[in-house]
Amino acid sequence: MRPGASLSHVSQYNENAVIHALRVLGPTSQTDIAAQTGLSIPAVSSIVRNLRHLGYLTELRTESVGRGRPRVIVDLEPTANYAVGLHIDPAIMSAVVLDLRGQVVLDGTSESIDPNDPSSSLDEAANLINQLVDASGIDRTRLLGACAAVPGPLDDRTGSITDTVWLPGWAGIAIGEALTRRLGTTVPVVKDTFAAVTGEAWVRGGSMIDSTVVFVYLGTGTGLGLSLNGEPVRGASGNAGEIGRMLVSLGREELRGMDNDPFILVQEAHEQGILASPPPTRWELRQLEEQFRELCRLALDGNTPAEAILRNAGRRIAEMVVMTAEVFDADTVVYGGPNWVHVRPFYEDAAIAALARPSARGPHPVEVLSTAMGTEVGAIGAACAVLDARFVPRLPSRR
Structure with a gap:
């Protein structure tokens, strides 16, 4: 629970606490909001009245409760605000x-x-965003802003990628500053795994909002998004969720922990003669994507060597997830990312089995979920980071 604060200088916090309660509870009454936030019913009544005036809440219906006054059921108004998210992936921008x-x-x-x-x-990214906003027909005065998600490692101070084999020419480029100039609005930059775990809580709502979550991001690379009791974890430098060294202990050291990434799995498939087309180089990303999907199709059709490659990768990732879930005492693990739909048949069972093993934490169940965001995890998560920054109740002293 995120309690309200009965102090005049934190009225924004209390408004956000009410919005947060509605995201947890769904359509509900002022009495239930008061119970969720710890605010008094008169305080909630005043906040709800103001939020309705501002267009954030809508009255759905009234419900009779015996001889007392009927309860007014309110909910969030989805058209009150909008946000834009951009995901810069080595192969595609969304x-x-x-x-x-x-x-x-x-x-x-x-x-x-x-x-x-x-x-x-x-330039293309800015054009894509402007075209979407224009085509959506939304009221631009209700647009809160935009955020960009990028693969790590990230320089959190400058909003630039510091080192990547996938986008070599982008190292040190201040992406946020460049997009801000092009769009005329401040564009923060976050790591794609941070965006993913932020987006999962915002889109799914309910109990997920305050959960401790490990989000397994499966794209061109593999990473983790972490949320501790509902608070997405950025880390000291904005790079929480880098897992290369952890995967080294579970794979082949000479690959520096990358032997679960599609490029290495496709290489392995070529070494075993599973794929017929010429092997792609690391920078032929579209060919890599096509061949990785072909590997997944072959495995699904019963090709035993192909299936073994993917199941071994799934088991390594599952062991990494178990380690992380135990360190953070997580109650939820979410798998997602552009490649999740392709590898799910080979990764999901391994995760469920690994997390079901006896643990020093005792009989604490960990739920394994498939993302609620589909394949556009990075872009949706980036937009949700804008909503999260504006509406999640945080006191000014907190980052």
Whole structure:
């Protein structure tokens, strides 16, 4: 629970506490909101009245409760605000416009991303965002802002990628500053795994909002998003969730923990003669994506060597997830990312089995879920980071 604070200088906090309660409870009454937030019913009544006036809440119906006054059931108004999210992936850029509930109003993608020419790629990103906002028909005065999600490692101070084999020409480029100039609004930059775990809580709502979550992000690379009691974890440098060293202990040291990534799995498939087409280089990302999906299709069709490659990768990732879940005492593990839909048949059972083993924590169940965001985890999560920064109740002293 995130309690309210009965102090005049934190009225915004208390308004956010009410919005937060509605995200947890769904449509509900002022009495239930008061119980959830710890605020008095008169305080909640005043806040609800103001939020309705501002357009954030809508009255759905009244419910009779015996001889007392009927209860007024209120809920969030999804059109009150919107946010834009951009995901810069080595192979594709995707963008979304979300409403206040985290539902996609409009989305789009562009393959015009050049690993060695960030300037033209960012021009394309800005064009994609402007086209989506225009086509969505939303009231621009209700647009809160935009956020970009990028693969790590990230320089949190400058909003730049510091080191990546996938986008070599982007190292040190201040992505947030460049997008801010192009769009005319401040664009923060976050790591894609941070965006993913933030988005999962916002889109799914309910008990997920205050859970301790490990989000397993499966894309061109593999990473973790972490949320502790409902608070997404950025880490000291914005790079929480880097797992290369952990995977080294579970794989082959000479690969530096990358032997669960699609490039290495496709390489292994070629070494075993499973894939017929010429092996892609690390920078031929579209060919890599096509061949990785072909590997998954072969495994699903019963190709035993192909299935073994993927199941071994799934078991290594499951062991990494168990370690992380135990360190953070997580109650939920979510798998997602662009490749999750392809590897789910080979990874999911391994995760469930690994997390069901006896633990020093005792009989504490860990739920394994598939993401509620579909394949656009990065873009949706980035937009949700805008909503999270504005509406999650946090006192000013907290980051």
